[in-house]
Amino acid sequence: MRVKKLIGGTARAFLDFILPPCCLSCSARLASPNALCADCWRSLKFITGHKCSSCGYPFDFSLSSEQRSFRVCASCASRSRQFDRAVSALEYNESSKPLILAFKHGDRIDYARLFVGFLRRAGExxxxxxxxxxxxxxxxxRLRSRRYNQSALLCRELGEPSKIILDLLVRIKNTPPQAGNYRNRNRNLSGAFVLNSKYKRVVQGKNILLIDDVFTTGATAEKTAAILKKYGATSVSILTIARVVTPS
Ligand SMILES: [Zn+2]
Ligand SMILES: [Zn+2]
Known part of the structure; x- marks a missing residue:
């Protein structure tokens, strides 16, 4: 499918004939590329309802109206957050997980356009x-072994070139992938990120939006926001494709 990007016009129409556009998840035939079929679309759980105004945790609609009046979840109420807002498009579940893992580890960089559509809707x-x-x-x-940073691909695909700084933060510690609870992750990520020294004066007074694939415990958001705040950022928010939803 990636071959199609290199060719346009008549050749593309011919390729569409011999390699028709398929659902990115189940390979069912579709009219246009980089999309999902209706069944796969329905299986995704978009976070569109009442949610924590800080970390984006979706509240249960079975809650009483009194409970639903809470603006932040129990987790955010119990600690002060370094980031201002975290917003995710989807719940990380059995439907979204295979798509995200294929994008992250399986060279399916053609998923970026689909995911950016989700990010734009959730994080407009x-x-x-x-x-x-x-x-x-x-x-x-990890960049060497994986060959690309999936979050950087999402940034590029967002189409906001005047706002994007791909090397704003640098990861100087190679941490195990998303394992453990908040406390473990927080400990593992201690000293993992630094601000690229050439941007030390650039972040002051700025509203910064970080892009990532999955919000898991919030430890990454906390650590990266703390660094940017230390150098004077006015606000730091994080926008992710999906969010792990566990009881807070
Ligand atoms: Zn499908
Ligand atoms: Zn919260």
Whole structure:
């Protein structure tokens, strides 16, 4: 499918004939590329309802009206957050997980356009308010083995070139992938990120939006926001494709 990007016009129409566009998830035939079929679309759980105004945790609609009046979840109420807002498009579940893992580890970089559509819908306000948009970085060893940073691909695909700084943050510690609870992750990520020294004066007074694939415990958002706040960022928010939803 990636071959199609290199060719246009008549050749593309011919390729569409011999390689018709397929659902990115189940390979069912579709009219247009980079999309999902109706069944796969329905299986995704978009976070569109009442949610924590800080970390984006979706509240249960079975809650009483009194409970639903809470603006933040129990987890955010129990600790002060370094980031201002976290917003995710989807719940990370059995439907979204295979898509995200294929994008992250399986060279399916053609998923970026689909995911950016999700990010734009969920994070329209954050994208509009941001002065700087940056990816959560990978450690150079992981970047070498994976060959690309999926968060940087999402930033590029967002189409906000004047706001994007791909090397704003640098990951100097190679941490194990998303394992453990908040406390373990927080400990593992201690000292993992630094601000690229050439941007030390750039972040002051800026609203910064970080892009990542999955919000798991919030430890990455906390650590990266703390660094940017230390150098004077006015606000730091994080926008992710999906969010792990566990009882808070
Ligand atoms: Zn499908
Ligand atoms: Zn919360």
């Amino acid at each position: 306000e954050l994208i509009g308010q941001a002065d700087i948009i940056a990816p959560v970085p990978l450690h150079k060893a």
